[in-house]
Amino acid sequence: MTLRVGVIGTGMIGQDHIRRLTQVLSAVEVVAVSDIDGARAAAVAPQGADVYAAAGDLIRSETVEAVVICSWGPAHEEQLLDCIAAGKPVFCEKPLVTTAAAALRVMEAEVAFGRRLVQVGFMRRFDADYRRLKATLDAGVLGAPLMFHSTHRNASVPEGLYTSDMPLNDTLVHDAYISRWLLNDEVTGVEVRVPRRSRRGGELRDPVVVLLHMGSGALVDVEISVNIAYGYDIRGEVSCEEGTASLPLRPATVIRDIHGVRQPVPADWRERFIEAYDQEFREWIVAAAQGTATGPSTWDGYAATLVADAALRAAESGALEPVRMCQRPSLYGPTLEAAR
Amino acid sequence: MTLRVGVIGTGMIGQDHIRRLTQVLSAVEVVAVSDIDGARAAAVAPQGADVYAAAGDLIRSETVEAVVICSWGPAHEEQLLDCIAAGKPVFCEKPLVTTAAAALRVMEAEVAFGRRLVQVGFMRRFDADYRRLKATLDAGVLGAPLMFHSTHRNASVPEGLYTSDMPLNDTLVHDAYISRWLLNDEVTGVEVRVPRRSRRGGELRDPVVVLLHMGSGALVDVEISVNIAYGYDIRGEVSCEEGTASLPLRPATVIRDIHGVRQPVPADWRERFIEAYDQEFREWIVAAAQGTATGPSTWDGYAATLVADAALRAAESGALEPVRMCQRPSLYGPTLEAAR
Amino acid sequence: MTLRVGVIGTGMIGQDHIRRLTQVLSAVEVVAVSDIDGARAAAVAPQGADVYAAAGDLIRSETVEAVVICSWGPAHEEQLLDCIAAGKPVFCEKPLVTTAAAALRVMEAEVAFGRRLVQVGFMRRFDADYRRLKATLDAGVLGAPLMFHSTHRNASVPEGLYTSDMPLNDTLVHDAYISRWLLNDEVTGVEVRVPRRSRRGGELRDPVVVLLHMGSGALVDVEISVNIAYGYDIRGEVSCEEGTASLPLRPATVIRDIHGVRQPVPADWRERFIEAYDQEFREWIVAAAQGTATGPSTWDGYAATLVADAALRAAESGALEPVRMCQRPSLYGPTLEAAR
Amino acid sequence: MTLRVGVIGTGMIGQDHIRRLTQVLSAVEVVAVSDIDGARAAAVAPQGADVYAAAGDLIRSETVEAVVICSWGPAHEEQLLDCIAAGKPVFCEKPLVTTAAAALRVMEAEVAFGRRLVQVGFMRRFDADYRRLKATLDAGVLGAPLMFHSTHRNASVPEGLYTSDMPLNDTLVHDAYISRWLLNDEVTGVEVRVPRRSRRGGELRDPVVVLLHMGSGALVDVEISVNIAYGYDIRGEVSCEEGTASLPLRPATVIRDIHGVRQPVPADWRERFIEAYDQEFREWIVAAAQGTATGPSTWDGYAATLVADAALRAAESGALEPVRMCQRPSLYGPTLEAAR
16 A cells, blocks of 8 residues: 655755655655765665666556656656556656657557556646635636736746746746636747846846737737846736636735735745645545546647747747647547537 | 805814815815904905804805804803704704703704704714725624724823713723724623733723623624724724625735735724715715705714713723613604514 | 805716815815806806806806816817916816827816816725735835735716727726825736626626736736625735735624624715715815815826726727827826835 | 554544544554443444443453554543553543542542553644644743633534533633643633623523633633524634734635625634644554653642633633642653743
């Protein structure tokens, strides 16, 4: 009844997931660890866990029932294909892979296997606020969704490490994924507009406004501000035919003092989404114990790659850049037309 | 069509009302002014207005159609009786009078006159937030009101001038009046509790908690904090059988900055209630032009006096001090039993 | 000390302004009325007011000191030119005029006259919420404004009377004006996107999303939804370098009942902006009594015309349509570069 | 590393805790179950768990490392004493015991044992909102707490099962516990006021207002409404010398529809506090694995008993009923005077 997991990649996020799998969650244990830095892997491995030099060996180990991939993006494709070849459920941190071609190869392998094995780390879907928002929309009483206003603000980003492409190929993926999920829809085109630049980010392209054109005709506008100083602020409002539904403020103490009536804002994504990460793994463990996966799929990882590519093109061209996805394999659910 | 008004008392509040009557409101002009300080009266009188040494002469002047009393409390009784004797509508700043006996004498004179002439300056009734709150209650869909939580906070009070009696005989009158009006009810008893003292007010009895027992059995609890530093904060929630109704936050810009998501709080009662003062006089002018008064009446001023007296007794005794009002003259509306 | 006003046009809005000028505001009286429907003019004229068959005669009447124009748009140019020729202050309901060429002619006449005489009826600037928002921005502590998200929702629009052009040439003008004013900026280009259509409006182009590109580089996105059922909802958030500032919720009773914790939304623009209309005229009266005008100017009316034209072009072309304004006459304030 | 737990009492709450301990939490397993209804115990026992007829046998079983008591109140004393005799950590659902004398006997035994073993099920302390509220108070920037307004509303209570004593001896305990914890204080006296009765509860004494007088002089007022129809609404605001701190609204989707701008309210305590229950056990497991207990103690259970007794007396007498606690054993922390 306890899922035996191997973790590949023991950087910051890998270590956080090891902590989560060993200290927070039930019905799971970390039995193997691998990293290109063997010393680090050995240092962070839980007592009794095996340490592998090669990710492939961890994946094929008989003691490992399911795999968590936290290595860097370019390594994902091979590791995912190994997991599928071994028939083992795998949780893969974003990005799924780094090119559309690689996403198609992983998807082809999974479809050939015939059962979902891959879950991608888009954690917002497991956040209680987003789930309630989606339930409200799905109840249908507000009519069809026509617009989604998504706001994605970071207090700051690491100088030098965070480049002008990253709002579009790293930050935007969360808004794009959640838009597709909330609206039961696909992105068909992307536009990018670059407002007056914030002096806080130097030469960084910040903020940016992204318009996602959806298959249904719904329009998503995303404000991405990554240096806005005051906190990590994720907001969203869906405008429907007969009303709107929005994410609430985070539950923070209401203080009345000389600054007014006020509620603190989360400092960063850890504070904002820590429970979503826990829940994401909780549901993955249940699915993996049954030999499969749940939530964000290879298809969603593929879509994220295409949207990021289109966003980067749109920032250059100033035009509406189309997103042309392949036919959706039935493994990933009914077509949207059927679902709507 | 323009109401000719005489103003008695030209201190801070009198000057503010002169400004209001001459610069803000229509269908009214200030034609006479009186003050025990004749020089001050002359200095603040609008161009063309007569200046009277004696309040009684102003009241009896043929050019004066209606009177505004802003003198100090002990002078009110005689001035009110003069107005009633002259058959002239009169707006009287709070307190109506300073003793229950005086209130009864004014009431007797007005009843003998046979028409309402006196309006007391309880301005909250003219505040849009309180009016919407009452409309919600009167609509009846929440069921009967059972409790009212009233919060009355001042950022600070003038050191030395504001004494320990004043939360109970000066500040409380607003909460008591608005409770009676919101609930269509009368106060039948008063209890006072004194929590741990705020060090900000030195020896001042602050805060205090007052319980008003209403005729219907409804219970009102009032927090009075007069040195709470952060602002002037008036709040109120009525708990009914099937839900509650509350005053909203004041409409202040929502700022997101390093202090959180926040809205400034009003600094003082002027900022909070300036529109209520304007509206109070707007409706008084209409009524006075028809030879009568509207809103808070001599009866309400009488009730305020009794409640303040009971509150002061209750602070000493620690007991439930009864409020025993005389039979309500029909001039002041139907009995509460009939109204409910 | 009382401003003698003549009102041209006695339809719904004209009658409302006559009510305002006679019953609500001080220091003003309506001494003349004109309408192409003479019977209607006679019916709604205040007692003692003159009724003119021809607007020009009203404008030139010696008893008329200032003029309020509420006629239909195509009549405005001639009436404005007449007012300027007579040197009389004039309040003109929107639209100022219906073509850019006409706006230039009015502007030329006013500049030649040498003093502002024309005030245009963009009332949002006089709304307390917008004023506090602007004061917060102008204080500068949030850094430069980079984006403005403006939301403009109507519960419904009159079927048949409200056409698909009107979101862009009638509704948008308010958002465009307030964007220019809040940001101290000019619109340099307009884009329009049309999301999935609401079934509630039939063939009506609703909602629409408008992007206003500002001279500073700031980007404004406007959601216009004119059939959203739940109420009249005007919202706005300015994203700056170090935080944001937003319009608050309207002050409506907070009800807790089976529908949740809730506050009613205004039903229509009258309820939302009635105080702004009063304030708009209050300030106009003061300026007109001094022979001039304040607030929204001929320049603002000219800008509105250009933005509406560009928006209509943009809806057709799908492209970024430029807004090319003439050099700003010094009569209308310093250049923006100087102001910033 | 896995704590082996025995559960006594398998009614609704017992079953919920078994679910929590087996499905939600890590580092724990349920190895034994006992109930006076042996068939029910057998039916709900996890696979492999032993079923005991007698609670005492379960407590003394060598396979049981720690105990969870969910039996009815009158059985608690004996079971707690057995646990202490066996030196085993025990989580005891409220009430700790049903009389002050019993509480003293349990306390005496635990003190004699020399280490905390007992944790009482006051779950609010583990709720994130209350924790943030306390952290804000403890930071000290708002000055000393002077008043606490606590609101405790249930949509409804089971007719016939919920009696007029229960607001005071069952519901109030949560508010009393959290008041003591938030303010670092003890209750020294209790007053009860009974407002106009809600017709929704028939003859039930509902609502009630309770005043808790605290050792520091701080005053707590509690509104208990157990039939208020609209939802389960727990609110709290602490008034301090320089400001206040309050529980926030629960994070529910903000809906704009014909009912206004609104957020749903939790239906019941399960929905409101489910995460607090999880966290309560999470921290208990850590403490129990170390042979001790954390959070609410025998001392807190003793205080709850005294407050409930005083509240029942106060409802009868109408007077301030004193709460006289024994000297606080050092096992339960420093004296309040030292702590403040």
